[in-house]
Amino acid sequence: MSSSKNQGSSWKRFKQIVSILRKHHIQKGMDPVKLRLILEDLGPTYVKIGQIMSTRQDVFSQRYCEELVKLRSSVTPLPYETILEVLESQYRQAPSEIFETIDEVPLGSASIAQVHAATLKDGRKVVIKVQRPGIYKEMEEDVELIRKAVKILNLSETLTSIVDMDTVVDEFWTTAQQEMDFRHEAASAKRFKEMYADVQYIGAPTIVDAYTTSHVLVMEYIGGIEIDDIVTLDKEGYARSEICEKLAYNYVNQIIDVGFFHADPHAGNLRIDEGKIVWIDFGMMGELTPRDRDLMKQGVRSLVNRDSALLVETILTLGTSNKEIDHAKFTVEMDRFMNKYINMSLSDINLPQMVQEMFAICHQYAIMLPKGISMLARSLITIEGTMRVLDPKTNIMQVLSSYEMELLNINWNRKLKSMLVKAVEAGEDSIELPIHAKHLMEALQKGQLKVNLNLLGSEVPLANLDRMINRIVVCILIASLLLGSSVICTTNMHPKLLGIPLLGVFGFLIAFGMSLWLFVKMLFLHQKNKPF
Structure with missing residues (x-):
């Protein structure tokens, strides 16, 4: 029952995506501004993916990256009651037992989470980062739909010809998964704070571990000046x-x-x-x-x-x-x-x-x-x-x-260590060299030796060689037909056409047709580099 419900939800979302794509006339091609507008209309999931895409200038062209940076991070805030429900489900107790106060008006609302200022029971001012309920499942479904859209709309050629878009989507999904696990962000914040603990002019908020979960991040409130x-x-x-x-x-x-x-x-x-x-x-x-x-x-x-x-x-x-x-x-x-x-x-x-x-x-x-x-x-x-x-x-x-x-x-210290490791590995390889040589000779004697040869840059020369061999074969066949037909015409073989053996006439016609075909191939299709 749940499976059919999920399929119905996915189909509904797919139709919504298709309607948005039609709205922006996707069939007329893609450009950076159109892609940004499409992602904004598709909602928070796609905005986040677009923001990640903007960091990959090696994958997407500069035009797309510069436009995707403009994606709006803010989205419609969640109701305050929803925030309380998420907190209660995570802590398994009423938020009022942990927080003295929670500001109802959020400090910010993004595609994955919403941030509220709060005060703990001990008086510490903190910031609560609450993940949007159901965002993980929503993003997971959307990513699957993106993979389908990539195949249907051939977005790989629309955006870039460098990489397989499925690989890119997988990378984006991995990044989004890490960002949705707030324990990962908490570990990064603590690592950064420890790195610069002795630097007087650099600071980072303290993470409140006791109230941080995968869906809720609680950290020290930082006021100050932007x-x-x-x-x-x-x-x-x-x-x-x-x-x-x-x-x-x-x-x-x-x-x-x-x-x-x-x-x-x-x-x-x-x-x-x-x-x-x-x-x-x-x-x-x-x-x-x-x-x-x-x-x-x-x-x-x-x-x-x-x-x-x-x-x-x-x-x-x-x-x-x-x-x-x-x-x-x-x-x-x-x-x-x-x-x-x-x-x-x-x-x-x-x-x-x-x-x-x-x-x-x-x-x-x-x-x-x-x-x-x-x-x-x-x-x-x-x-x-x-x-x-x-x-x-x-x-x-x-x-x-x-x-x-x-x-x-x-870094000579690292360089010397690397050289020492390579020297040890070389020594081990030299000791095992006679054994490898013995195995190689045994495989050669038994006819079990196979060599995989891959010549870098050999595709074009090999294609040209293959094309040349094909032409030579066709020329040999034409010459053979002409020679055979000429011999047949000197005989008294029946049936005849205008006093010439019919089989010889057919041979000449076939040779003429093949010659004409070869001429057309060489004259016209060679310019397009098409093999035959």
């Missing part, structure tokens, strides 16, 4: 240039030294409270592996040394592609990219423009970068915008210049 409220900051006597420099320095530190960074550093997630820059909302965090950080430093070294080959190697090592890359053309593009920025000082570089150009090149050659790198690219652009409002004179690249020596230095 970081883009420049009027109040000036009135309170804050030096905005100093705040901006410290913010940039801390963010660069998150990326280079720690490899764990806030992936959504817009002004709404930053406060100035009691002289501290306080980061809030840790639902979207990025992480870089030591390998990715080392490769990023290698990329900087390649830019400084004007080594385009090393830069190409770095990008290809970081990224993946599901189609063949023209390395020569890609190298030329990277040369052009470097020549544009190589003579500039770091403080003169427009970071958003540089990042977007780099991702445009990767998009052009179907190179998909790791999730952490793509999140970092979007977050750098976001924090640059936040800093520009706070103090237009400060450039994050100026702060990055103070890290220049660290970026260019090699």
Whole structure:
């Protein structure tokens, strides 16, 4: 019974989606503005997916990413009674037994959760982040419908030809699942707070573990001043240039030294409270592996040394592609990219423009970068915008210049450890080499040896070779028919047509038809590169 009910609900939702797509005339094609409007009409689930999509410039073109950033985060607030019901179901007791007061008017209402200010029984001021009831099931159903729509509407070609959209949707769904488990956000907030516990000018809210669940997050209330409220900051006597420099320095530190960074550093997630820059909302965090950080430093070294080959190697090592890359053309593009920025000082570089150009090149050659790198690219652009409002004179690249020596230095300790591990592995392999050789010879003697050969870039030459062989075969058949028909015509074979053996006439006609067919193929279809 429940299964048929679910199917009915899915069918109803599917018809609603189809009606919205018709409303926006999806059959006439897609463009960035139309996609944004469609996602807004489809509701909170699709708004969240669109926001995640906007962080992947390596997957979607720059036009789409810039437009999807405009998606509205705020949605219609839930009734206060619904919030109380969720709290009671999570705590299995009346919210009044835990909270002294809960503000009925929410501080914010987003696609996944709603936030209310409250006071605990012990007097502590807190913020309650309450997940919308049924949002997980709603998103799960919508994601399944998206997969079906991808196949029906062929959205892969509409949006991008780089990746399989099913893979992209899976990644988005994984990210959304993590964001819907507030215990994951609580762990990120505690990790961030511990990392910068000794930094006097950086802060983060304290998580109230006793009342935090997978659907409810309770944390310390942070008042203070919004970081883009420049009027109040000036009135309170804050030096905005100093705040901006410290913010940039801390963010660069998150990326280079720690490899764990806030992936959504817009002004709404930053406060100035009691002289501290306080980061809030840790639902979207990025992480870089030591390998990715080392490769990023290698990329900087390649830019400084004007080594385009090393830069190409770095990008290809970081990224993946599901189609063949023209390395020569890609190298030329990277040369052009470097020549544009190589003579500039770091403080003169427009970071958003540089990042977007780099991702445009990767998009052009179907190179998909790791999730952490793509999140970092979007977050750098976001924090640059936040800093520009706070103090237009400060450039994050100026702060990055103070890290220049660290970026260019090699971590010899890690390098020596890596070399030692490789040396041990090489020694083990050399000991086992005779055994492997013996097994190889035994397989060869028994006829069990198989070789899988994959020649990179061989598809086009092999297709041309196959086309040439086909033509040779056709030519041989034509020659054979002509030769055989000529021999038959010298005989007295019956029946005859105009005194010529009929079989010989048929042979000539078939040879003529095949010759005409071959001529047409070579003259017209060869220009379209169609094999025959």
